[in-house]
Amino acid sequence: MTTTPSTPLATDTLEDAFRAAAGRFASGVTVVALRGPSGLYGLTATSFVSLSLRPLLVSVSVNTGSALLDEVRAAGAFSVNVLGEDQQAVSKYFATRGRGFSQDAFPGIPSRTEVTGAPVLDGGLAWFDATVEAILPGGDHETLVGSVKAAGRRDGEPLVYWSGGYRRLDPTDPGSPDDRIAPLSAALSEQLNASGLSPADLIDAQLALEPVAAELAAFRHDPETLAALRECMRRAHEAAGDPAAFTAEAVAFHTALGRASGNPAIRAALDTLVQARHRHYAAGTDDAATAHTNTAHQVIYDAIARGDAEAARVAMTEHLAVVRNGLGPRKASLTAAEQGVRA
CATH class of the missing domain: 2.30.110.10 (Electron Transport, Fmn-binding Protein; Chain A)
Incomplete structure (x- = not known):
């Protein structure tokens, strides 16, 4: 032309x-x-x-x-x-x-x-x-x-x-895969929460997704998504003492991790867990949980920031194992893969 x-x-x-x-x-x-x-x-x-x-x-x-x-x-x-x-x-x-x-x-x-x-x-x-x-x-x-x-x-x-x-930007532009999937993820998040997703099922889903997300984030080492994770941690520290606000910021860290992975499928899957995370995390937020979460998120972030994919995966798995214990009686023992990480 x-x-x-x-x-x-x-x-x-x-x-x-x-x-x-x-x-x-x-x-x-x-x-x-x-x-x-x-x-x-x-x-x-x-x-x-x-x-x-x-x-x-x-x-x-x-x-x-x-x-x-x-x-x-x-x-x-x-x-x-x-x-x-x-x-x-x-x-x-x-x-x-x-x-x-x-x-x-x-x-x-x-x-x-x-x-x-x-x-x-x-x-x-x-x-x-x-x-x-x-x-x-x-x-x-x-x-x-x-x-x-x-x-x-x-x-x-x-x-x-x-x-x-x-x-304004072209409203007919289909955007990135993340943009197209986001409304579907939000609707599914609402449905999963309404269906009463159990704490055990929530943690099982997180264990299947978030260690891999942390690993991919460390491989990517993207400055913008690192900044987003830091901002979530900063706000979480400021919200200590306010369980509802702290829970929101803790959940935001996990959501930001999906974005940091750079994988649209992992990001969408983690976005579907947002509402269930809010509901179950809020029930267990106390001073001890706040202190553990802030420390664990810092360890995970540090591993991602230095590009250590293995350490990022291990740190996330160990964090979720502690969170699982804090959410109540466990339906089953740790998976074999989880035990291997913690051994």
């Missing part, structure tokens, strides 16, 4: 052609936010880049006339918030000229702090909390380079900006 190349109009200046060409690059939409000497301030930006993994750096370009630049120099920290498709109003607010500074909160836009003290907006697809590493000149813009101190994400679709307007 051939296409006709586009050309600038005869009356276009080079700047006009540049603007038109740059507008053809689709980008996500972010809000850069900070707390400076004058108060809370933020602006909408599409020039965000995840700059480096080692060290963790992000960058975003800001117009030299923006009030944000003097504030960020004084504050020494900022957040970058990646907006979801349902956050057009947030994007428009922070793109409005002359809105000034806020003192206690952005109007109608909840936020919180994580590590640096910069405001992190609630409801975004992702966020990066960073200290200022450098501010680099670049014509009529300056580029903030941030050293990332914390980050997080949620599921959802992004807000996209292209050719002067907001866009």
Whole structure:
């Protein structure tokens, strides 16, 4: 197939052609936010880049006339918030000229702090909390380079900006196998939970899947999924003392492990156990279980992070054996394979 190349109009200046060409690059939409000497301030930006993994750096370009630049120099920290498709109003607010500074909160836009003290907006697809590493000149813009101190994400679709307007991803795109299977997994999870999946059956299913998932995760050694596992552990530590919240974070670790495996079938199978895990784990969550779970998850993560597949498999199997004992009388002794690991 051939296409006709586009050309600038005869009356276009080079700047006009540049603007038109740059507008053809689709980008996500972010809000850069900070707390400076004058108060809370933020602006909408599409020039965000995840700059480096080692060290963790992000960058975003800001117009030299923006009030944000003097504030960020004084504050020494900022957040970058990646907006979801349902956050057009947030994007428009922070793109409005002359809105000034806020003192206690952005109007109608909840936020919180994580590590640096910069405001992190609630409801975004992702966020990066960073200290200022450098501010680099670049014509009529300056580029903030941030050293990332914390980050997080949620599921959802992004807000996209292209050719002067907001866009959405193609709704007819079938997506990845994970995307297509997810609704089926969620429905099956509900049905398994409603059918009264027993603790013994739950643990048997986990023993069949999760040691392999841990092993595959160690082989893959993927930075993004490692970060997701770390985030689950961080939140679990914060939730200690709150059984319901801790249970949710402990279950999230096991779910994240399915994603870390990189295998859509294993991920889908583990997703079907989510509701049953919530129900049975909650019944056994106490101080001792919390301490064991936090320690065991750290051991499993450490093995995955250093790429030790065998240690990851063993650590997960041993963790599930302890969990099984904590969920009540066992219907049967450990499987031969499990005994071999624990011998």
